Amino acid sequence: MKKLSITTLTLALGLAVMPLSVQAATESAAKTTSSTSVEKSVSKDKKAATPAAKEAATANAEEEKVSLNNASAAELSKVLNGVGLKKGQTIVEYREEMGPFTNIDQLQEVPGIGPGLFKRNQSRLKL
Structure with a gap:
């Protein structure tokens, strides 16, 4: 009887902890995906600089x-x-x-x- 209760307790604890590790792995993957999206967005903004935008920046520099x-x-x-x-x-x-x-x-x-x-x-x- 003792073997059954210890085995059951061990199994129950193992199942209780497992979702936390799965959750941590999911959050880690989400952070990686999020930071990659931000990096892609920033690089798109840099490429989107048009001559008109550069002229506006120069005009702002003149105003300053x-x-x-x-x-x-x-x-x-x-x-x-x-x-x-x-x-x-x-x-x-x-x-x-x-x-x-x-x-x-x-x-x-x-x-x-x-x-x-x-x-x-x-x-x-x-x-």
Whole structure:
């Protein structure tokens, strides 16, 4: 009698655990399929870039440029990466003291604007 109850208990536990392992395998397969679908979707988006989309991106880049000679501190801080209101105000004060910028590279002469910050924002600047 004891053999029957132990065998029955072992069999019952084995059946109870088996669906969990099947469920885990199913979830793992679903995640793999999902990530593959996302990767395919991203690659399709990259291939779908048309000349019109590239022109629109270029136009957006032009819109993001800020004039060193005309922009307010708020405008400078909005467009330039790593420039807050305080550095924006420093740029405006420098411009007021020294006169208008004649070259974009002159921005590096402003206290607090180093080569790294300048390089990060060079494409966003205009005179």
